[in-house]
Amino acid sequence: MRYTQAPERRRELLRRVEDAGYVSSTEAAVALAVSEMTIRRDLRQLAAQGLVNRVAGGASLPTPTAGAPFEQRRGAAMTEKEAVARAAVPLVTSDAVVALDAGTTVAALAALLPGGLTVVTHSVPVIQTCVGRADLELIALGGAYHGPTRSFTGPITRTSLGDLAVDVAVLSATAAGPAGVYSANASDADTKRAMARIARRVVLLLDHGKLDARAPMRFMDLAAVDVVVIDGGVAGEQLAMLRAHCRQVVVAPLSGAAPARVDGDLPGAPPVARRPARAAVAGR
Known part of the structure; x- marks a missing residue:
């Protein structure tokens, strides 16, 4: 399925992170039929909202590290x-x-x-x-x-x-x-x-x-x-x-x-x- 609209694409990315604990930028780009740059941009937006953590190669479930022990x-x-x-x-x-x-x-x-x-x-x-x-x-x-x-x-x-x-x-x-x-x-x-x-x-x-x-x-x-x-x-x-x-x-x-x-x-x-x-x- 091709996700052409950013909101629905980001919802799908968030669903994948919640299901698996991690999403690969490369794999998500193939699965959603968009460029890897588009996926990275979506993940940065989700990270800015505190919904995911950016990690090497993709994103993972957020961990509350700011101010943590x-x-x-x-x-x-x-x-x-x-x-x-x-x-x-x-x-x-x-x-x-x-x-x-x-x-x-x-x-x-x-x-x-x-x-x-x-x-x-x-x-x-x-x-x-x-x-x-x-x-x-x-x-x-x-x-x-x-x-x-x-x-x-x-x-x-x-x-x-x-x-x-x-x-x-x-x-x-x-x-x-x-x-x-x-x-x-x-x-x-x-x-x-x-x-x-x-x-x-x-x-x-x-x-x-x-x-x-x-x-x-x-x-x-x-x-x-x-x-x-x-x-x-x-x-x-x-x-x-x-x-x-x-x-x-x-x-x-x-x-x-x-x-x-x-x-x-x-x-x-x-x-x-x-x-x-x-x-x-x-x-x-």
Whole structure:
């Protein structure tokens, strides 16, 4: 049967996801006699409504990850997060002081860090990863413990960050899009802003599902990010949006076999430069 009308096509896609728990974009395109691009567009619309989760190759039943406990969020999109973490390693190897936030993708990066770095973090999982390594210096930030993110947060955390300067801040997000980068809660957003403010460079780690997600707390503009790292499951339209808003985009292969693809600076834009700490982020 050919589904020519978008509403009936999306209802059929939703029925298939509910029945099987997953729908393949390729298989759905054949079954519904439309292009795979049309199916991807329909799935993005369903994801924007919170009816499905976008995953590599299709969509699955939604799981409430925004604001969910850390371990539940860490288990979502694991392949994508691991690919992004691997691709991010070369972006921090030459930086002496690296700030890592409390995101699950950032936690995956912590296990891959080369020696010789100083790590600044409020994340308990990152602290646990780094504390046993003699080749890393660790600055663990205190504050009020927040269970869902397994991190320290609040005024003490912000004050501690205000006394530091870092070479690169590696941040994660619950959602991202043309309007900005978002977090699930105010305290987490506040800590991310503080990390970005003291950093010379900001690297944002995203799995492609974050481009279809929604979250309430906006903490920075995409244009204020120096490098975005995203997995190879990103759709062409999403990648074009990132290129239009960001200075540099690194696309991480999901297989791990091929090298990450780097999209250069925007045409006509100056090369990505190391910002002086604090001053250039004051307007964020």
